[in-house]
Amino acid sequence: MLLLGLPWWLTDTALRRPWVKKIAAALLHPAACCTAFVVTFGLWHLPEFYEAALRSRPVHIFEHVTIFCTALQMWWMFLGPSRVIPPCRYPIRIVCAFMLMVAHMPILGLLALSEHPLYRTYELAPRIIPNFSATDDQVLGGTIMEMTAAAVSVGLLGWSLWGWMKDDERHNGRPAPVPAARG
Numbered sequence: 001m002l003l004l005g006l007p008w009w010l011t012d013t014a015l016r017r018p019w020v021k022k023i024a025a026a027l028l029h030p031a032a033c034c035t036a037f038v039v040t041f042g043l044w045h046l047p048e049f050y051e052a053a054l055r056s057r058p059v060h061i062f063e064h065v066t067i068f069c070t071a072l073q074m075w076w077m078f079l080g081p082s083r084v085i086p087p088c089r090y091p092i093r094i095v096c097a098f099m100l101m102v103a104h105m106p107i108l109g110l111l112a113l114s115e116h117p118l119y120r121t122y123e124l125a126p127r128i129i130p131n132f133s134a135t136d137d138q139v140l141g142g143t144i145m146e147m148t149a150a151a152v153s154v155g156l157l158g159w160s161l162w163g164w165m166k167d168d169e170r171h172n173g174r175p176a177p178v179p180a181a182r183g
Helices: 008-015 018-027 030-044 047-055 057-079 090-113 120-124 134-172
Strands: none
Touching: 008 018, 018 030, 030 047, 030 057, 030 090, 047 057, 047 120, 057 090, 057 134, 090 134, 120 134
């Protein structure tokens, strides 16, 4: 929503400075966007970093700032308002959406498929639901995060395919052909 609310002229005014454009172009390259987001998300889910963020307010704030900034960076590929550094072309968006979905699977799969709690905090937290262990809580959390990430990625894939088709129709001046039914 933040990117959708930014007017193109505002971002382009800042990006017209050569040094800003050079840095932004490197940071907003699709490989940099995907890598930064997945690595940041993954690191903050390692037990040592996760627990450190719970023990220290400055670390916790830093965690949220880094996740927010890399998420904003990643979403730029799809929704960036700039004409100087516009969103990626649709084929690149499709590849990135797929890569993001695949890259999250090991991180969230570790949470969802673990037989023991990865985080000491989960073990020590009081149980609100009777007979719902720390491992059950972690598995449920990992499953919800994986399903949400997959739904967003599939939505981005579908939206990007639809946009690519619409661009093709505009470019060719006619609707894309519908394959004949076999039978």
